[in-house]
Structure formats: structure tokens, C-alpha cells
Amino acid sequence: xxxxxxxxxxxxxxxxxxxxxxxxxxxxxxxxxxxxxxxxxxxxxxxxxxxxxxxxxxxxxxxxxxxxxxxxxxxxxxxxxxxxxxxxxxxxxxxxxxxxxx
Amino acid sequence: xxxxxxxxxxxxxxxxxxxxxxxxxxxxxxxxxxxxxxxxxxxxxxxxxxxxxxxxxxxxxxxxxxxxxxxxxxxxxxxxxxxxxxxxxxxxxxxxxxxxxxxxxxxxxxxxxxxxxxxxxxxxxxxxxxxxxxxxxxxxxxxxxxxxxxxxxxxxxxxx
Numbered sequence: 001x002x003x004x005x006x007x008x009x010x011x012x013x014x015x016x017x018x019x020x021x022x023x024x025x026x027x028x029x030x031x032x033x034x035x036x037x038x039x040x041x042x043x044x045x046x047x048x049x050x051x052x053x054x055x056x057x058x059x060x061x062x063x064x065x066x067x068x069x070x071x072x073x074x075x076x077x078x079x080x081x082x083x084x085x086x087x088x089x090x091x092x093x094x095x096x097x098x099x100x101x102x
Numbered sequence: 103x104x105x106x107x108x109x110x111x112x113x114x115x116x117x118x119x120x121x122x123x124x125x126x127x128x129x130x131x132x133x134x135x136x137x138x139x140x141x142x143x144x145x146x147x148x149x150x151x152x153x154x155x156x157x158x159x160x161x162x163x164x165x166x167x168x169x170x171x172x173x174x175x176x177x178x179x180x181x182x183x184x185x186x187x188x189x190x191x192x193x194x195x196x197x198x199x200x201x202x203x204x205x206x207x208x209x210x211x212x213x214x215x216x217x218x219x220x221x222x223x224x225x226x227x228x229x230x231x232x233x234x235x236x237x238x239x240x241x242x243x244x245x246x247x248x249x250x251x252x253x254x255x256x257x258x259x260x261x262x
Contacts, residue, residue, distance in 0.1 A: 003210070004103075010206045011110040015117055017198045022121035025191050028181040030126055030172060034133055037164070038117045041140055044156070045113075052147045058221050058228040064144075064152040065229070066240055068159050073247025075164050079171045080254040086175040093181045 008049025015042030029082050029092045033075075040071055106146060112139045122191060130168040137161035151225055 015038055022035030044064045051060020082092070089096045116136035123129040137160040144153035221228065230237070 002215075005213075006206050006210055007107065007110070010202055011114060013202050013206075014114050014199055017202065018114065018118050018121060018195060021191060021195055021198070025183075025187045026121065027183055028126070030168070030175070031121065031129065034120050034129055034168075037133060038121060038136075041113070041117060041136065044152075045110075045140065045143070048144060048147055048149055048152060051149075054216055056221050057147065057149055058223075058225050059232070061149045061152045061225060062229045062233055064149070065155050066233075066236065068152075068155045069240055070243050072159055072163060073244050075167055077247050077250045077254075079167055080251045082171060083174055084254055086177075090177070091181070092175055092177065 002053050005049060005053035008045060008052070012042045012046035012049065015039070015045065027094050029085065029094055032094060033078055033082065036078075037071075037075075040067070043067070106143065109139050109143050109146075112136075113143070118195065122188075126172045127169065130165055130172060133168070134161045134165040137164075 019035045019037075019039035019042065022038065023032055026032055026035065044067055047063050047067070048057070048060050051057045051063075085097065086092060113136050116132045116139065120129040120132040120136060123132060137156055141153045141157035141161060144150075144156055223231075
């Protein structure tokens with residue numbers, strides 16, 4: 001593979017790593033979801049970077065557009081869930097969710 | 103190449119800021135800036151459709167959804183994050199970057215080039231002809247998202 005590909009893989013891995021660390025470290029539900037978004041950015045960068053290196057940018061572009069459209073419905077559903085959780089617990093703390101028994 | 107690297111560094115910095123910043127509104131805006139820079143990178147990689155989607159949908163629509171959620175869940179009580187995390191996160195991230203760079207340096211030139219056939223036609227042909235069936239699945243996912251949002255926000259009946 002070309003040297004450019006390694007550059008894209010390096011930055012995509014950095015984005016995925018930052019997102020995973022955020023998922024492990026943070027307690028706020030919205031912050032956790034922002035971390036998931038950052039992981040998604042890394043994945044789409046990786047897809048397009050590989051398409052660019054393989055000279056098949058059109059297929060990679062089609063995949064990234066599919067991913068972005070699905071990401072929107074994911075975001076809408078997850079944020080609606082977060083608002084509902086907030087209405088129940090009056091808090092965005094993910095630790096409170098463990099107490100929702102019964 | 104230098105501009106592309108600078109843009110990539112900007113994406114990583116703003117993404118890390120989006121995770122690290124305490125104020126939720128600021129972190130949503132940092133995420134939007136990261137998406138904007140990623141969209142510019144896509145444009146420079148000759149992928150204009152992906153760039154347009156990234157800028158208009160991710161940097162625009164998703165940021166609006168985030169800001170709306172932050173406004174709807176305005177709370178006096180801050181979620182307490184442990185103080186240790188504020189120190190540990192940057193340190194672990196820097197360690198991760200160093201390991202990442204070392205692994206990439208070790209791999210440099212070792213991954214064989216993947217076989218690739220030359221692409222022909224326009225973007226529309228590739229999107230609609232070679233990927234017909236998963237686009238149907240994509241429409242199903244969007245509908246599922248719409249129905250789930252409607253189900254989550256439906257009005258409660260009196261008996262509930």
C-alpha cells in the first residue's frame with residue numbers, strides 16, 4: 001500500500017482510540033454519545049482512505065454515504081432515548097441507570 | 103500532503119476536545135468543527151459527495167440534534183466526573199498515539215497492495231447499480247429510526 005494509506009490509518013486509529021478512551025472514562029450520557037460519534041468519524045476516514053489508496057474512491061464514497069445516513073437515524077434514536085432517560089431520572093449520569101431496577 | 107496532514111491533525115485535536123471539554127455545548131461545537139475539517143479532507147480526496155454529506159448532515163443536522171438535546175436536558179446538577187480522569191485521559195491518549203505511530207512505522211511497506219480493478223462509470227452508476235440491495239436495507243433503517251423516535255415521544259394515554 002502507498003505511504004498515504006499509512007497516514008490515514010494512523011489518524012483513523014487515533015480517532016477510534018480517542019473515542020474508546022472517552023467511552024471508558026466519561027459518565028455523562030451525551031459525552032458517551034459524542035465519543036461514539038468520534039469512533040464513527042475514524043471509521044469513515046479509514047473507509048475513504050483505503051478507497052483512495054486502492055483507486056476505488058467511488059465505492060468507498062457510496063459506503064461512507066450509507067454510513068452517514070444510518071448514523072443520522074442512530075443519532076436521532078439515541079438522543080430520543082437520552083431525553084427519555086433524563087425525564088425518568090432527572091440526571092444524565094450513566095451510573096444512575098444501574099439503580100433503575102423494578 | 104502537508105495541508106492534508108494539518109487537516110487530519112485538526113480533526114484529531116477537535117475530536118479530543120469534544121470528549122475532554124466540560125461544557126456540553128462547547129463539545130458539541132468542537133465535534134461540528136471536526137466534522138467540517140473531515141468534510142474538507144474528503145473533498146481533497148476527490149470524494150465530493152461524501153464531503154457534502156459529511157458537512158451538511160454530520161456537521162449541520164447532527165449538531166442541531168445535539169444542541170437540541172442539551173437544551174432539553176438542561177440540569178442544575180452537573181454529572182460528577184472523577185478528577186483522576188482529567189489527568190489520566192490525556193496521558194493515556196498520548197501513550198496511545200505513540201504506540202500507534204510506532205506500530206505504523208513498523209508496518210510501513212509491509213502491507214501488500216490489495217488487488218483492485220479500475221473503476222469505471224460515474225458515482226451514480228456505482229451507487230445505484232452495484233449496490234442496489236443494501237440501499238433497500240438503508241431505507242428500512244431510516245424508517246426504523248423514524249418509528250423508534252415516534253414511539254419514544256408518543257403521548258401518554260390517560261391509563262398509563
